[in-house]
Amino acid sequence: MVVPTYNEAANLAWIVDRLRRAQPALDVLVVDDGSPDGTGAIADDLAAADDHVHVIHRTEKAGLGAAYLHGFRWALNRGYDVVGEMDADGSHQPEELDRLLAALHDADLVIGSRWVPGGSVVNWPLRRQALSRGGNLYVRLLLGIRVRDATAGYRLFRRETLEKIDLDSVESTGYVFQTDLVTRTLRAGLTVAEVPIQFVERVRGDSKMSGAVAAESMRLVTRWGLRERRHQLRRRIGR
Structure with missing residues (x-):
């Protein structure tokens, strides 16, 4: 399980302990983007005490997608x-990871989804729920996909999926990286499954999401959607 971090000193040991208890055979990789709050040192201590925990130290905050790609x-x-x-x-x-693991038997990518029946969010105001639902609707309409929670970040990939979608060509580094990889998986003819999860808003530390990040995501989704529409038009004309 890849867990990217930036200033998560208050949360890291807690979440890694829960992961290891929930799935004792699981290996955890912490990818820290040079957190100034000591997150990297905490990750090193966890790795020193547990052979199932590994750490990558990156020298700068280069974005969520870049950390995941690494x-x-x-x-x-x-x-x-x-x-x-x-x-x-x-x-x-x-x-809830066992739900994703079970679904992976019949899928190439499994997403823990907030917006399928049975999914939920805790401690989100209605405005934020509306923004997330609206953003995902925009993604579905513009990119022509049926995934209900394309922006979700709780996922399992088969090895073959990551190899087939050509990670070397991925340029998205922010939160839109999640939408990018879902779309690439579907365009490759692979299967995406969504399982309901309960998403709980953080209680410690600061969220990395901002208006600028959301705006960047929408710009890229719009660009991809318009490009796909052009390709569809050319294919029809070519017939």
Whole structure:
């Protein structure tokens, strides 16, 4: 399980302990982007005490997607057959990971979804729920996909999925990285499954989401959607 961190000193040991208790055979990779609050040192202590915990130290905060790509390549190079991702702030419940693992038997990518029947969010104001639902609706309409929670960050990939979607060509580094990889998976003819989860808003530390990040995501989704529409038009004309 790849867990990217930036200033998560208050949460990291807590979430890693929950992960290891929920799935004792699981290996955890912490990818820290040079956190000034000591998160990297905490990760090193966890790794020193547990052979199932590993750490990558990056020298700068280069974005969520960049951290995940680094972690994915590390896992692929070491022969893992399943590679996951989740937040370090406790919003994704390790105790629900068994749902994702079960669904992976019949899918190439499994998403822990807030917006399918049975999914929920805790401690989010209605405005934020509306923004997330609206953003996902925009993604579905513009990109022509049926995934209800394309922006979600609780996921499991098969090794073959990550190899097939060409990680070397991924340019998105922010939160839109999640939408990018869902779309690439579907365009590759692979199967995406969504399972309901309970998403719990963090209680410690600061959220990394901002208006600027959301705006950047929408700009990129719009660009991808318009490009896809152009490709569809050219294919029709070519017939």
